[in-house]
Amino acid sequence: MRTRLFAVLALxxxxxxxxxxxxxxxxxxxxxxxxxxxxxxxxxxxxSTKNASELAFDEIxxxxxxxxxxxxxxxxxDQSKPEEAGTAVTKLINQDHVVAMLGHxxxxxxxxxxxxxxxxxxxxxxxxxxxxxVTQVGDYxxxxxxxxxxxxxxxxxxxxxxxxxKKVAILVDVRSDYSVGLQTFFGExxxxxxxxxxxxxxxxxxxSDFRAQLTQIKATNPEAIYVPGYYTEVxxxxxxxxxxxxxxxxxxxxxxxxxxxxxxxxxxxxxxxxSNHYSTDDPNPAVQKFVNDYKTKYGQTPDALAAxxxxxxxxxxxxxxxxxxxDGDKVRKAIGATKDFPGVTGSITINAERNAVxxxxxxxxxxxxxxxxxxxxxxxxxx
Amino acid sequence: MTTFLQQLVNxxxxxxxxxxxxxxxxxxxxxxxxxxxxxxxxYMVGAYVxxxxxxxxxxxxxxxxxxIFVMLIAMLACxxxxxxxxxxxxxxxxxxxxxxxxxxAIGVSLLIENAGQLIFGPDPKFFPSLAPRADFVLxxxxxxxxxITVIAVSFLLMILLRFFILKTRTGKAMRxxxxxxxxxxxxxxxxxxxxxxxxxxGSALAAAAGVLIGMQIPKIDPLMGIPYGLKxxxxxxxxxxxxxPGAVLGGLLxxxxxxxxxxxxxxxxxxxxxxxxxxxxxxxRPQGLxxxxxxxxx
Numbered sequence: 287m288r289t290r291l292f293a294v295l296a297l298x299x300x301x302x303x304x305x306x307x308x309x310x311x312x313x314x315x316x317x318x319x320x321x322x323x324x325x326x327x328x329x330x331x332x333x334s335t336k337n338a339s340e341l342a343f344d345e346i347x348x349x350x351x352x353x354x355x356x357x358x359x360x361x362x363x364d365q366s367k368p369e370e371a372g373t374a375v376t377k378l379i380n381q382d383h384v385v386a387m388l389g390h391x392x393x394x395x396x397x398x399x400x401x402x403x404x405x406x407x408x409x410x411x412x413x414x415x416x417x418x419x420v421t422q423v424g425d426y427x428x429x430x431x432x433x434x435x436x437x438x439x440x441x442x443x444x445x446x447x448x449x450x451x452k453k454v455a456i457l458v459d460v461r462s463d464y465s466v467g468l469q470t471f472f473g474e475x476x477x478x479x480x481x482x483x484x485x486x487x488x489x490x491x492x493x494s495d496f497r498a499q500l501t502q503i504k505a506t507n508p509e510a511i512y513v514p515g516y517y518t519e520v521x522x523x524x525x526x527x528x529x530x531x532x533x534x535x536x537x538x539x540x541x542x543x544x545x546x547x548x549x550x551x552x553x554x555x556x557x558x559x560x561s562n563h564y565s566t567d568d569p570n571p572a573v574q575k576f577v578n579d580y581k582t583k584y585g586q587t588p589d590a591l592a593a594x595x596x597x598x599x600x601x602x603x604x605x606x607x608x609x610x611x612x613d614g615d616k617v618r619k620a621i622g623a624t625k626d627f628p629g630v631t632g633s634i635t636i637n638a639e640r641n642a643v644x645x646x647x648x649x650x651x652x653x654x655x656x657x658x659x660x661x662x663x664x665x666x667x668x669x
Numbered sequence: 670m671t672t673f674l675q676q677l678v679n680x681x682x683x684x685x686x687x688x689x690x691x692x693x694x695x696x697x698x699x700x701x702x703x704x705x706x707x708x709x710x711x712y713m714v715g716a717y718v719x720x721x722x723x724x725x726x727x728x729x730x731x732x733x734x735x736x737i738f739v740m741l742i743a744m745l746a747c748x749x750x751x752x753x754x755x756x757x758x759x760x761x762x763x764x765x766x767x768x769x770x771x772x773x774a775i776g777v778s779l780l781i782e783n784a785g786q787l788i789f790g791p792d793p794k795f796f797p798s799l800a801p802r803a804d805f806v807l808x809x810x811x812x813x814x815x816x817i818t819v820i821a822v823s824f825l826l827m828i829l830l831r832f833f834i835l836k837t838r839t840g841k842a843m844r845x846x847x848x849x850x851x852x853x854x855x856x857x858x859x860x861x862x863x864x865x866x867x868x869x870x871g872s873a874l875a876a877a878a879g880v881l882i883g884m885q886i887p888k889i890d891p892l893m894g895i896p897y898g899l900k901x902x903x904x905x906x907x908x909x910x911x912x913x914p915g916a917v918l919g920g921l922l923x924x925x926x927x928x929x930x931x932x933x934x935x936x937x938x939x940x941x942x943x944x945x946x947x948x949x950x951x952x953x954r955p956q957g958l959x960x961x962x963x964x965x966x967x
Contacts, residue, residue: 325791327890365791460937488936494886494893497679498931505672518793522888529804530675531811550795550888 315358316351316612318343318602319384319408321374321399322391326366327491327518330544331391331591335413336361337584338592339388342599345579352606360384364395371395375402384408385612388598391591392516393417393434393464400427407614409605409621413598414563414591416540417467421640426614428621428640430598430629431563432664434464437539438471439667440646441512441561445537446479448648448660449559451509455485457499457523459515462491468514468539475667484508489519496523500530510534516541521550528554535559543589548654555651563590564631565647565658576630590631597629671809676932677925682816682885684924685823689878690901691908691916692830693871699847699911700867702767706774707754708875709898710781711747715876716796716889717789719743723799736799740822740880744873751872752865760861785891796887819881826877827917830870834913843867847911900927903947909960918958922946 320339322332343357351357360382362374371390378384379402387403387410390396396415403410404424412420412427416434421427445451454476459465473483484506487499500523503511511527513520513536524536538560548555566577566587576596580588588596604627605620606612627634632644645663649656690712697705722742726735758777762769802814834840845853846863854860882897883889904923908915923943930942950957 325786327793329792490936492896493936494882494888495679495683497683498676498928499936501672501675501679502932504675518888521795522886525887529811529813529815531804531806550793 314355316353316355316606317382317384318357318359318386318388318599319375319378319382320359320361320388321364321371321378321395322361322389323366323395324361324363328366328392328516330517330546330589331414332363332366334544334589334592335389335391335595338580338588338595339599341580341583342596343603346600346603352603353610353612357603357606359388364390368392368394368398371398372402375399379403379406379408385614386410386602386606386617388413388595388602390415392462393420393467394462396420397423397463400424403427409602409614409618411598411602411621413594414540415464417463418641419463419467425622425640426618428636430601430634430636430642431594431631432644432646433641434467434539435471436664436667437561437646438468438473439475440648440662441468441472441537441539442475442479442481443662443667444559444561444648444660445510445512446476446481449510449535449537451481453482453484453506453508455487455503455506455508455511456483457487457489457496457503457511457513457515459491459519460488462516464541465514465516469512472512472514489515489523491516491519493519494522496526497530500527500532504530504532508534511536513538514541517544517547518550521547521555524551524558525554540590543591543656545586545589548651556653558651559659560649560651561662562647562649562656563644564593565649565656567658570630572628573630593630597627597631597634600629601627601634672932674808674810676928678810678812678816680925680928681921682819682924683928684921685820686878686882686885686897686920687901687904687924688917688920689823689826689874689881690897691904691920692827692913693875694902694905695908695910695913695916696843696867696871698905700843700850700864701759701763701770703759703770704774704902705759705868705871706771706898707758707777707781708871709894709901710778710785711750711754711872711894712875712879712897713785713889713891713894714750714781715743715747715872715879716883716893717785717794717879717891718746718876719880719883720794720796720889723797727797727799731798731801733800736884739799740877743876743880747872747876747879748869751868754872755865755868760864782892782894789891791891793888793890796883796889798887799884815885819885822877822881826874827913830874831913833870839863839866900943903943906957907947907950909957912957912959912961915957915959 322335323329324332343359347356364370364374387408391414393415396412400423404426409426412429414431418433418435421429456469458469485503520542536558540562542560543562601624605617609616609620624636634642637643645661647661648659650659693708719739723739726738758773762773805812842858842863846860904919905916908919927939930939
C-alpha cells in the first residue's frame with residue numbers, strides 16, 4: 287500500500303515536471319510579462335502602456351517576430367497599489383515563466399517589483415519610471431526614459447529662465463517615490479539658479495481635499511507652484527487652487543500626462559505647464575506614424591507613457607535579436623549595449639547606469655491641448 | 670490672520686460633511702447599539718447616485734433647481750438602500766450577540782465597496798458643477814458658493830433632524846426605542862418600523878453628504894467611503910456616540926483640527942492627530958464630549 291502511494295506520487299510529480307518544462311522551453315512563442323495599473327487612481331498610465339506595448343509587438347509579429355518566434359505579451363493588473371506590483375511580477379515569473387518584464391510607470395511600483403526580477407534574473411525594462419533608485423536595484427533593471435534628476439534640472443531651468451520666477455512653492459505627494467524625488471532634485475537645481483522655495487507642503491496619494499495646503503501656499507505669494515504629482519490629484523489640486531483665488535501657473539512633470547487630466551481639472555488648467563518625454567507635435571515621420579497608428583487602433587492620442595512603452599517594447603525585441611537568445615544574461619547584456627536606437631521619444635542610448643540619455647520637452651496646457659513650448663537637452667541644463 | 674480665517678472656513682466645510690455622516694452612525698447606535706460600518710459606503714453610493722442623476726438632469730447650464738433635484742434623488746435612493754440593508758442584513762441577526770451584528774456590518778461594508786467597484790468602475794469620476802457658482806471675498810478670505818452650500822445645507826438638515834426627533838411622534842418613538850427597545854415594544858411602539866426609519870434617515874443624510882462632497886472636491890471613487898466613514902465614526906465617538914448634537918460637534922472639531930494640522934504642521938500628521946484626539950477623549954471622558962454615562966446592565 288505504502289509503496290503504491292509513493293509510486294503514484296512519483297508519477298504525478300514526473301507529469302507535473304514534464305508539463306512545466308513544456309511550458310517553459312518549447313513553443314513558438316516568446317513570453318514577455320508586463321505589470322501595470324489597469325484600474326485605480328493611475329489607470330490611464332497602465333492602459334496607455336499596455337496599448338502601446340501591444341501595438342509594438344503586433345507590428346513586430348506581423349514582420350515575422352524575432353528569432354523565428356512570435357512575441358506574446360502577458361499583462362497583470364496591480365490596481366494602482368504598489369504592494370500588488372510584487373504579487374503581479376511574482377505570478378508572471380513563477381507561474382507564466384516569462385523571459386523578460388516590461389513595467390511599471392510609477393516608480394513606487396517599479397521599486398517593489400525590480401528586486402524580484404533581479405533575484406530571478408529576469409531582465410526588466412521600465413518604460414517610464416523616472417526615480418533614479420529604480421535602476422540602482424541591480425544589473426537586470428533598465429529604463430528607456432530619463433531620470434528625475436534630469437527632470438528636476440529641466441523644470442528648474444524652465445521656471446527660472448523662461449517663466450522668470452524667483453519664488454516657487456512646492457506641493458509634494460509624500461507617498462510617491464517619484465514625487466518626493468522630484469521635489470528634492472527640483473529644489474536643489476532651482477536654488478542653484480538663484481531661486482527661493484517659499485513653501486513646501488505635502489499630501490498623500492488618494493487625498494481629495496487640498497484646501498488647507500493651498501491656503502498656506504497662497505499666503506506666501508509664490509510666482510509659480512510646482513506640483514510633481516499624478517494627474518488624478520493634480521487635476522483636483524489645480525481646480526481647488528483656482529477656487530481659492532490662486533492665479534499663478536501650476537507647473538508639473540510627466541505624471542500630469544493623461545487624457546483624464548483635462549477631464550478632471552478643466553478650464554482651471556489653462557496656462558499651466560509640465561515637462562514631458564515627447565510631444566505629439568514632433569514632425570519626425572516615425573513619431574507621426576506612431577501617433578496615427580495608435581489613434582487608428584485605440585481612438586486616442588498617445589500620451590508620453592504610450593510612446594515610452596512603444597520604445598521599451600521595441601528595444602526589448604531588438605535586444606532578443608541582438609542577443610540571439612532569450613537567455614536572461616544574454617538579453618540583459620544586449621539591452622545594456624543599446625546605442626542610438628531610433629525611438630519615437632528621441633534617439634535612445636543606454637548608459638553605464640542602465641538609464642537612457644535624451645532630451646525633455648516643456649508643454650503648455652491650452653483648452654485641453656498640450657502645446658510644445660521648448661525642448662531642453664541634457665547639454666543645456668549643464669551650466 | 671487672513672490665512673487662519675480661510676483655514677477656518679475650509680475646516681468648517683469639511684467638518685460639516687463629517688458631521689452629516691456622523692449623524693447616521695450615532696442614530697443607528699442610539700437605537701440598535703450597533704456600529705454600522707457600512708454607513709461610509711452608503712455615503713459613497715449617495716455620491717454616485719448624485720453623479721448619475723446630475724448627468725441625466727443637468728441641462729447645458731448648472732441650475733439651482735436641478736441641484737436640489739439631484740440631492741433629493743440621491744437621498745431617496747440611499748434611504749431605500751438603508752432600509753434594505755437593515756431588513757436583509759441586520760434584522761435577521763438582531764437578536765444574536767453584538768459581535769455577530771458587528772461582523773455582519775463589516776461584511777455589508779465590503780460587499781458595497783466591491784459591488785461599487787464592479788458597477789461604477791474602479792476609476793475615479795468627476796462631478797459636473799451643479800449649482801451656478803459665485804465667490805465671495807471678505808477681508809481677503811475667499812468663500813466659494815460650494816462651501817457656503819455645504820455648510821448651509823448641512824446645518825439646515827441637522828436642524829430639521831433635531832426638530833424631527835424632538836417634536837414629532839415618530840421622533841418621540843425613536844427616542845423611546847433608543848432608551849429601551851423592549852420596553853418600547855411593550856408600550857405598543859412598532860420597533861421594526863422605527864428602526865427602519867432610523868436607517869432611512871441616517872442613510873439619506875449620508876447621501877446628502879456624498880452629493881455635497883461631490884460638488885466640492887469634485888472627485889468620487891468607490892472607496893471614498895472608507896476614509897470619510899472612519900473620520901465620521903471618530904467624530905461620532907468624540908461627540909459621544911448616541912448623541913445627535915455630539916455628532917455635529919465632533920464632526921466640526923475633527924474637520925477643523927484636520928485642516929489646521931495640515932496647514933500649520935504637516936499633512937503626514939493629519940490622521941495621527943485626528944485619532945490621537947480620539948484616544949485622549951476615550952481616556953479622559955469615555956462617554957464622549959456630550960454623551961451620557963450609561964451603566965452596563967448585567
